[in-house]
Amino acid sequence: MKNKLLIIIIILSQILLVNKLYSQEIDIQAKEIEFLQEQNLTIANNATAIIKKDGLIIKGDKIEYFKDKSFLLIRNGTISKTSEDFKIDSEIIEYKINDSNLYLRENVKIKDNINNLIMKSSEINYNLSERKITSQNPSEIVDEFDNIYKIDGFEYSITEKIIKLDNLVALDNNKNSFLVDLSYLDLNKKELIAKDISMNFKLIEASENEPRLKGRSLISNERYTIVEKGTFTFCKKREKCPPWEMSADEIKHDKQKKNYLL
Numbered sequence: 064m065k066n067k068l069l070i071i072i073i074i075l076s077q078i079l080l081v082n083k084l085y086s087q088e089i090d091i092q093a094k095e096i097e098f099l100q101e102q103n104l105t106i107a108n109n110a111t112a113i114i115k116k117d118g119l120i121i122k123g124d125k126i127e128y129f130k131d132k133s134f135l136l137i138r139n140g141t142i143s144k145t146s147e148d149f150k151i152d153s154e155i156i157e158y159k160i161n162d163s164n165l166y167l168r169e170n171v172k173i174k175d176n177i178n179n180l181i182m183k184s185s186e187i188n189y190n191l192s193e194r195k196i197t198s199q200n201p202s203e204i205v206d207e208f209d210n211i212y213k214i215d216g217f218e219y220s221i222t223e224k225i226i227k228l229d230n231l232v233a234l235d236n237n238k239n240s241f242l243v244d245l246s247y248l249d250l251n252k253k254e255l256i257a258k259d260i261s262m263n264f265k266l267i268e269a270s271e272n273e274p275r276l277k278g279r280s281l282i283s284n285e286r287y288t289i290v291e292k293g294t295f296t297f298c299k300k301r302e303k304c305p306p307w308e309m310s311a312d313e314i315k316h317d318k319q320k321k322n323y324l325l
Contacts (some may be wrong), residue, residue, distance in 0.1 A: 088133065088160060089112055089113070089114050089128065089160065090113040090115075091113075091128060092110065093107035093108060093109060093110035093111070094108070094109060095107065095109070103130045104127060104129055105127070105130070106126075107127075108124070112126055112135065112137075116163070118144055119142055119143070119144055119191075120143045120145075121140055121141070121142050121156070121158070122140065123139055123140035123141070124139040126138075133161040134157070134159055134160065135157075135160065136155075136156070136158075137155070137158065138156075139154055140153055140155075142156065142165070144191075147177070147221065148175070148177045149173060149176070150173070150176070151167065151173050151189070153167040153169065153170065153171045153172070153187075155167070155169050162192075163191040165188070165190075166186075166188050166189075167188070168186045170185075171183065171187045173187065178207075180204060181204070181205045182198075182203075182217075183202060183203045183204075184198045184203070185201070194220070194222045195221065196217075196219040197216075197218045197219070199216045201213070201214070202214050206248070206253075207253075208253075208285050210234070210235045211233065211235075212231055212233050213231070213232040214229055215230040216230075217229065225248070225249055225251075226247065228246045229244075231245075231257070233255070239262065239288075240262070241260050241263065241276075242261045242262075243257040243258070243281070244259065245257070245258065246281075253284055255282070255283040256280075256281070257283075259278075259280075260276075260278055261276075262276040262290070263275045274295070275295075275296060276290055277293060277294050278290035278292055278314065280292070286317070287315055287317060288315070289315050290313070291313055292312060293313070293314040295310075295311075295314055296308040
């Protein structure tokens with residue numbers, strides 16, 4: 064009887080100690096929680112973790128908390144960050160709590176509700192303290208105007224509201240496309256800024272023309288695309304005969320009126 068009473072007291076003291084430790088760094092709520100004290104590991108299934116330091120609420124099918132490493136591993140997770148109004152979905156989430164860093168991989172999707180952006184990639188790193196989201200993998204960004212930006216990588220400064228885009232292939236909501244090595248998406252002005260661009264305009268399928276535009280620099284917003292030092296042609300692409308073309312210091316494409324001003 065004494066031995067049973069001693070075991071109960073030890074178990075209760077361990078549970079109280081664990082709850083106290085969690086309150087300092089993380090609060091985990093789940094129907095099933097397993098404590099592996101030798102590994103200093105907590106495993107929670109169908110769980111929610113709240114981290115006050117970074118203002119995160121994390122839900123996952125499985126959450127593993129390595130207390131000595133201040134590290135969370137989440138599978139099939141969803142993260143909401145109230146201060147940024149972000150929602151994040153990722154199959155695997157690695158969260159270094161002390162470093163305030165999220166490493167997201169496999170079917171990653173970040174929704175920025177403030178700037179009306181959706182970012183998708185196989186891998187994304189989100190540094191919470193620096194307020195930067197980066198990826199060095201092929202990614203896709205969709206803005207509030209349904210413009211699609213396919214890129215080899217990007218760097219999003221949340222503070223400056225600027226996204227650096229590497230090797231961009233863009234498709235606007237009128238199905239016009241253009242290519243550029245390096246460009247910037249300015250969320251303050253809602254503009255895309257680029258240098259050395261090559262642009263193809265979408266016409267009806269039966270058209271024999273292939274309008275396209277090349278230029279030294281570009282500024283594109285919801286209403287206009289403005290190209291500096293540009294050359295423009297309507298002609299169909301062909302190998303032997305070069306197309307006729309027009310050159311101008313500035314070429315403006317009115318997206319609503321669908322005309323060009325030289």
